[in-house]
Amino acid sequence: MDYLKTVVPSQLIAERGSNIVVINPGSANIRIGLAQHDTPLNIPHCIARRTSQVPKRNVVDQMLNSQVTTSQHVERERAYDVIASLMKIPFLDEEVANNSFPRKMGRVDAFNQQNSRKDVAFSWTNVYEKEPTPSTALGEKSSSSMNHGIIKESMGQHRNTDIKELNSSERKFREFICGEEALRVSPTEPYCIHRPIRRGHLNISQHYPMQQVLEDLYAIWDWILTEKLHIPRSERNLYSAILVLPESFDNREIKEMLSIVLRDLRFASAVVHQEGLAAVFGNGLSTACVVNMGAQVTSVICVEDGVALPNTEKTLPFGGEDISRCLLWTQRHHQTWPQIRTDILTKAMDLLMLNRIKESYCEIKEGEIDAVAVVHSYEDGMPPGSHKTRLTALNVPPMGLFYPKLLVPDVYPPPPRSWFNDYEDMLEDTWHTDFPRRSDISDNFYPGINVGLPMWESYPVLTTKPKKEEKIGLAEAVTSSILSTGRIDLQRKLFCSIQLIGGVALTGGLIPAVEERVLHAIPSNEAIDMVEVLQSRTNPTYVSWKGGAVLGILDFGRDAWIHREDWIRNGIHIGSGRKYKDSYFLQAQAMCYINS
Template sequence: MTALKKRKRQYQIQILTLTDQNPSKEKTRNQAKELSIPHFFPIPISFLKMDYLKSVVPSQLILEQGSNLVVINPGSANVRIGLASQDAPFNIPHCIARYTTQVPKRNVQDQVLNSQITTVQHMERERAYDVAASLLKIPFLDEKVANNALPRKMVRVDGFNPQNSRKESAFVWTDVYEKNAASSSATGVDNESGGQHQGADSQEPSSNEPKLKQSIYGEEAVRISPAEPYCLRRPIRRGHLNISQHYPMQQVLEDLHAIWDWILIEKLHIPLSKRIKYAAILVVPETFDNREIKEMLSIVLRDLHFSSAVVHQEGLAAVFGNGLSTACVVNIGAQVASVICVEDGVAMPTTEKTLPFGGEDISRCLLWTQRHHQTWPQIRTDVLSKPIDLLMLNRLKESYCEIKEGELDAVAVVHSYEDKMPAGSHKTRLTALNVPPIGLFYPMLLVPDVYPPPPRSWFHDYEDMLEDTWQMDFPRRTEMPDGLFPNSFNVGFPMWDNYPVFAAKPKKEEKVGLAEAITSSILSTGRIELQRKLFCSIQLIGGVALTAGFVPAVEERVLHAIPSNEAIDTVEVLQSRTNPTFVSWKGGAILGILDFGRDAWIHREDWIRNGIHIGSGRKYKDSYFLQAQAMCYINS
């Protein structure tokens, strides 16, 4: 145990060094020269690795090891992708819009939409508002509405053009036509990215007719007018692959591949032919099932042509991204919030809590609150059929919502988006802006009335990949190298057709508020010393963590949620050293850079031919215990 603790401590020192230091180029060059070792020097390679990690300057290590590592952190609303050597990733809406001739046209291809709140949900939502109002010391819902019997004055501001004000500027509809359409049609050359557009009558367009793009990605896809012949797809919803009867599995996987491939080409400038020189680090949320992770690995290795890949958990990566070893990680994403505890660099599976709400639900609650108080302009705001409206609500939330006592109003400009028309600007006074974010502690305010969770019947594969069921009947010929022997089923191709199913318990979603989830997660560790340490080491990640007043609100609410019979009287949220939105991505980059041994990495050929078999004879671990390998990478 002493040796293991020593290795863990050395690993922590390296992570702290990577996150904190930024030496000069001259110092980097000098130390690099000092580290050069003759080839004949008879020292075991493991000692050389450790000595190098102890001595190398962090910027030099990042430059050497991070230039060919691509870190992919997929989320429900956004995907963060970048080279490990970058300071920050590209943060791009995780969606694709495809041209369609379907009649009637579906604006958004998603799960079954349920925009109607039941009477019970409506009553519970109003009660939750009153509880939050009592906490924030603002009038209750009925009192507020009674005092505002007459609608507030709202002014339409035509041609509104504030100076350098991002939060007030309007979004612009996406131009769906190819930029070089006129020239290509005149010369008879077909555009590779857009392809030849076929109309509903399957006739060839005239030479002067502009061509529509076949696929549009990221924010441009969200800003397409509903009047255009496009269908928006989001391959991940509520922390899972967005599979449903309206969105088949094959389409989900094709869209994931297309989005990631587009980012690699357009943003990172890594064409398919050069990706064999790159390795990928997949930083996945705790909500993903093993089967979903396997499918993503197949996309990365088989379709995107990376030479090798490794999987790390989002919560664990966040801890390393902030240079910590033990913490309670609270990850508030756009559609899902999760809590998990990490001790000495190892995630604890029994502490995981998943909450079915996130930042987008706060934005929808903002709209509900304003409509209830009659402060929202008389415009058609619909997050279901017009995703651009959700972009506007997210921006208003980020600009004006905060958690503090007392009435919180603000004068803002709200925009209306009608089909293909320029955005209309409406100046109004928004009210109760502190209520939506406090809904994280009172989840009935954030009732998920828009998108239900994916049907769990689509996911039957919950087996623990630590067990040796995969290698029972597949003997290896001794003359073949490790990891390269054929077996009877292939993970790289249609995986689910003849895939063995192991019954186990699916991951559960909690129906409690954030404070109760944090408290329950930490108390489930069972050891008072660890509990006290975790309550003083809460780490908030995700964009919502940037909300003003959120940190003291978490500390206060968690302290009140601790049972009186527990000997704990202190709660503290640690300040993040990195932007909370990107800290998991950054942690994944650090883990990839420090992983010199690459024992947990899966090589492309091994994955396509042999599935999960690893050359050393161990099974690949894509569950919680995967992170335990991080402490053994360097000395292996």
Template sequence: MDYLKSALPSQIMSERGSNLVVINPGSANIRIGLASQDTPFNIPHCIAHHTKQVPKRNVQDQMLNSQVTTAQHMEREKAYDVIASLLKIPFLDEEPSGNSFINSIVLNAQMGRVDGYNPHIIRKDLPFSWTNVYEEVTGSSSQSALEISNKDETSESLDPKEGIDLKEIGVSNRKLRKFICGEEALRIAPTEPYCLCRPIRRGHLNISQHYPMQQVREDLRAIWDWILIEKLHIPRNERNMYSAILVMPETFDNREIKEILSLVLRELCFGSAVVHQEGLAAVFGNGLSTACVVNIGAQVTSLICIEDGGALPSTAKTLTFGGEDISRSLLWMQRHHQTWPQIRTDMLTKPIDLLMLNQLKESYCEIREGQLDAVGVVHSYEDKVPPGSHRTRLTALNVPPMGLFYPTLFAPDVYPPPPRTWFKDYEDMLEDTWHIDFARRPDMSDTFYPNVNGGLPMWESYPVFSTKPKKEENIGLADAITNCILSTGRIDIQRKLFCSIQLVGGVALTNGLVAAVEERVLHAIPPNEAIDTVEVIQSRTNPTFVSWKGGAILGVLDLGRDSWINREDWIHNGVHIGSNRKYKDSYYLQAQAMCYMNS
């Protein structure tokens, strides 16, 4: 403890984090790195397999795609008009005035931006390049000959005809890669014999009749193993000297968490592992102890309240929309307003189009009143031709992010959530632990494993809830935040949480989102509640990585490691009542960590 107080934080992270791998998996991206790093690798969470299947599917899930019904389409248009009235812009089927349109054309020519110009935004107008799907040929005689032929000292002595033959030999020996991970997998041309798989979708393992559990696990293992070897340079035979910190989303169910633990300890061969909640880690990543954490991911949004370093399980909520839904609505609006070029853009079956739309969203979308147009470069990725560029006017760019508050704008024209029947778990790993009397080591105090007879005082006023499946709600972000905080039931903690809202995830970087959340949450609070102040806390670090950073801090400060699971223990015994190591133990933090963070 004296060491923690005397040493510099950077020194502690460097010394104690060099053998800790922090893993924060998400539906679209995985954030992974050593705890001693300042920022993690942020890698698309996908893998493309070489396939000979006929007919070929570009994306494994495209057979599950659902069509927008007439009622859903009408709800989407209604939501647009509601948002338009709030932002003081024309309705969906109402054309802007002629003068404003002419002015926009003039501004287009002058500055490339119609309105809401933000000099801090770095626009990326270059197209993505197609991935090379062939393996690097090394060690073959043809490759050696090609290398020799390229040397200056021998280039003049070689016969031109022989040079051509050598190149033909090199091309004929090219071999397709068995699998491709990360962003490269998203940039594979549709004509190539590959099928893209996403092992996590909408906050759950992506299990379906087309994607069995065994394949999901194998894909997770392949992606994570590739990252550990290629990015972190940790070979398999050295991983027993490393420990894994799993920063898991609140959306994950009991069995999913156990499958991930088995993957890390069995297949990836880490020496030990610990599981922390994403919301809890986000609070510590910002140096806080109490907050309402709103994690807006790519495909789901999760909320949970944290009080004095402990998560309140009854406040957890999940909303089935995220950043990719904003990108989808952006495309729908441009097509409706006929501003999108005459190109075949399909973000569901052409992943490279999703990359482009996400880039446009991050560069141009923001929340503010008034007409918000821009001139952007849209790229077309057609079969067997180089990417094309189309400079076009984009309109109503402040409407898509407002769909967070009016989710019917995000018509469900994407793959539905995975079926929930698989996740029934009779060996409940998430059962409530504060009312169970654990077997304790003699040197441990009664406060270390809290229960109803003794432990953390903050839990004494809370009822014990039986474990239930995660509840997904179809409400807007402001209503979800309000319901989440009011469900705590105490006015003192409610006032504190309404002034301590923390936005996490890449969408939190959207310009104007903080002010919109504060305004709309304040209006969503019932008039009979004695609350008149709402404040979003400014993040001290990049909101995309704050949960990962919090996981690194928790791992470094966890001196006793009593909640860590050793590889041998997991393989032989698993986690069960009386083992002193249960997932929900991550709700409680050791006294020395809290003392250090608050000092």
């Protein structure tokens, strides 16, 4: 502890951050990197596997029903008109020429720094294995320098013959493709896209069994570690892993991910942090109401003095991808979308395009927000077509956060919860049993993986009841979460310490909209008269990952990573009334770390 009080943050980062991998998996993207890095890799959480199925399924997903009922149509149109009145724009079916509001044209080119790329078309992925060239063959690395020398010498002697033989042979399909490349695979190619996490849960269904979900998770994470972070399997016993997991995950899902990290990926040790709690430390705080707005799930949880309060947790079944879907619906209704086949269910490329348009042009601001944009069509592996069009009502889709009926229908229903109820005994017994030992891993790899019981006894998701999703808007969820703490002093502090994280938090105009709407959502009999959203010290997309890195580096000096039971005793005991040991000290260290 004395050492921690004297060491400078940069020295801590150099000493401890080089062998800690921080993994923050989400439904649509995974953020992963070494703790010493400033920012993580942000990679689409999907894999395209080669298939010989006929007829081929383009996507293995929860696409049970994409039909829109009449009542959903009516509710969506009503929500649009409510938002239109607030934003001072024409109602859904009102002609622009007949409305009395002045027409304000807004170009938001300066809003997003990535706007220089907003009109660039995506390209189809090359699905064939790359043929080695003399330069790449000679530059390949091996974990053994001796083997590297042998391989290099051999390739140097025979490279001309080998390359000639490869060029004359048939091109081979890649067995699987991960990340954004998977989303850019043409629907005509013999591949099926798998998304192992959907709506904050493992994406298990009758078409996507548990074992396949877990294999896909392993394949994606292993590919990132090997190809992107350059950590081969043979060296992973030198690394520790921090799992920064969303609050939406159930106990069994967390157990399965830990199994992947420890048993399959072969990390020496691992620890789990809650996403909301990590976000607080990621911004150098100790108390805040964390609003995490991801691609498919929005969650709210309050943290007091380094403790996440489980009774304040709210989960909302919508996120950034729903705003993108709403953008498409809005433009089609106004007939501003080109006459092209845009289908996010069968063509992941279309969702990539919609997400980019949303990030570049959508913002929350009064008046008519129109913009000229280039929309691309992606058909049957052909080169993308470009269509210049004027998009309208660009301030409506993000307002769906406050009026979620605008974002229906949900084309991705949540996984069947019966899967968890079938394993009630496992929820109780898993932590008492040893993981099966693999013959290729030494006994030193198992320093007591099953001794994590004390932490999980107090973990709030041990209940076998499925987590409740709230069918309310963002302002009501934040207000309800904070008021559920029951203490006026804490409530006042939390209402002035709202922290917006996740990719949607980058939406222009969102902060004042949250402050205004949360203030109006507070009941008049509550003695609260001020709401404030804190400015994030780092990119909101990476705050939780950064917080996981901070906690990992600061807590690494304790015996946590060697003797797991010691870490658990000093760690986060949610619901036990105890706070993270020395949380105020950690907060000060985190502030120093972030500002260094």
